[in-house]
Amino acid sequence: LAKTTQPISMDSYEGQEVNITCSHNNIATNDYITWYQQFPSQGPRFIIQGYKTKVTNEVASLFIPADRKSSTLSLPRVSLSDTAVYYCLVGDMNAGGATNKLIFGTGTLLAVQP
């Protein structure tokens, strides 16, 4: 599994766009990039997943450059309720077997202030 590196923490203000970058220099051809969000005392929650270029859903956008060695999670107009830990995970979408456990790093603690 490719190792990921992301900032330990970030600060923002309500209404701003937040971009969290994750580096994964050793990403493999079959690997997908997935982001999860975790609020205090809750289970992680899937945000978005992508393979290349740009993916957008109702919550966030994910930008992946051509070399795929990094990715950026973009949260538009954050609010206080977006304060959480954001995890970048990289894994093989086509791996055989029934496991495909998620390996979480330390994540990025996003603190949104009024």
Next chain:
Amino acid sequence: EPEVTQTPSHQVTQMGQEVILRCVPISNHLYFYWYRQILGQKVEFLVSFYNNEISEKSEIFDDQFSVERPDGSNFTLKIRSTKLEDSAMYFCASTTRGLYNEQFFGPGTRLTVL
């Protein structure tokens, strides 16, 4: 919207006692997982379960741990003889496919071992 449920939300036990943590995964999901998170630390994979057997387990998941799917809905984690270091949040997760797909996490059970 379907969700993973876990009971109890908080369990307090004495060291050496057995505990059973219960989970009801989303009904059409086939792959089940347990993770744990010690306070202030990373989410750690414990075990994955598919087709009524363990697919993979981590080194944390030693002989004191066991999992079971006793009927068509429940998925349980048993710790036979709890230790102080077992104190953590335990999260159950499920997914429809064993590929690197979105896993749905439950709200967690906070286990406190005294």
